[in-house]
Amino acid sequence: MTIEMLDRALMSLYSHVNKNSRRLTHLVVALLPLLVLLVGSCKTTQLPPAYSGNAGPEQLRAALFPDRANFHGAHYYPAAGYVSQAQTFIAGQPQSLMMLSQQEIGYLFGKPTLHRQDADAEVWQYKAGSCVVDFYFYNQDGSRGQSQLSYIDFRMKDELIPGSKPRQQPISVHERSDCLHDVMSRDSFSSIPT
Numbered sequence: 001m002t003i004e005m006l007d008r009a010l011m012s013l014y015s016h017v018n019k020n021s022r023r024l025t026h027l028v029v030a031l032l033p034l035l036v037l038l039v040g041s042c043k044t045t046q047l048p049p050a051y052s053g054n055a056g057p058e059q060l061r062a063a064l065f066p067d068r069a070n071f072h073g074a075h076y077y078p079a080a081g082y083v084s085q086a087q088t089f090i091a092g093q094p095q096s097l098m099m100l101s102q103q104e105i106g107y108l109f110g111k112p113t114l115h116r117q118d119a120d121a122e123v124w125q126y127k128a129g130s131c132v133v134d135f136y137f138y139n140q141d142g143s144r145g146q147s148q149l150s151y152i153d154f155r156m157k158d159e160l161i162p163g164s165k166p167r168q169q170p171i172s173v174h175e176r177s178d179c180l181h182d183v184m185s186r187d188s189f190s191s192i193p194t
Contacts, residue, residue, distance in 0.1 A: 057099035087184045094176040102137045102147045128182035131156050
């Protein structure tokens with residue numbers, strides 16, 4: 001009895017699909033671009049195959065900003081999709097920040113909350129509700145914006161309260177990731193520092 005009902009249901013479905021195959025084909029063709037957009041917009045911390053986790057700074061830069069190969073000079077700014085993808089990757093892999101230049105930090109974080117010159121170091125500070133991050137750059141080759149990131153200082157909210165006890169344990173990778181995510185999504189995000 002159930003086999004006969006299943007057989008009738010499948011035959012009915014086959015008949016319906018057969019009668020409406022043209023409509024179904026049009027529907028699939030119309031929805032395919034939407035499906036591609038939905039799948040393509042999924043956030044991931046993965047980078048294109050051009051970057052393997054143990055590659056050097058140049059490979060990381062090429063993977064984060066692949067459109068840079070087509071543009072030269074100071075007027076380059078990466079496409080918004082590449083910036084978003086790079087931000088997601090960097091928030092998930094905070095240790096990779098050390099391979100980036102001053103210009104690339106600007107692409108990812110925008111204008112710093114505080115910008116200061118300390119002797120031979122340039123310091124960019126970014127604040128979010130949960131933390132403060134300082135990026136230290138030492139200009140070694142004289143070209144503006146190309147200084148390599150030399151040091152990063154993370155301070156969590158509990159450390160920012162005057163009179164608070166010093167932190168007993170180092171900041172975890174998870175806390176750094178959360179902090180970077182908060183800094184990159186802060187309301188005051190604006191374009192690259194000048």
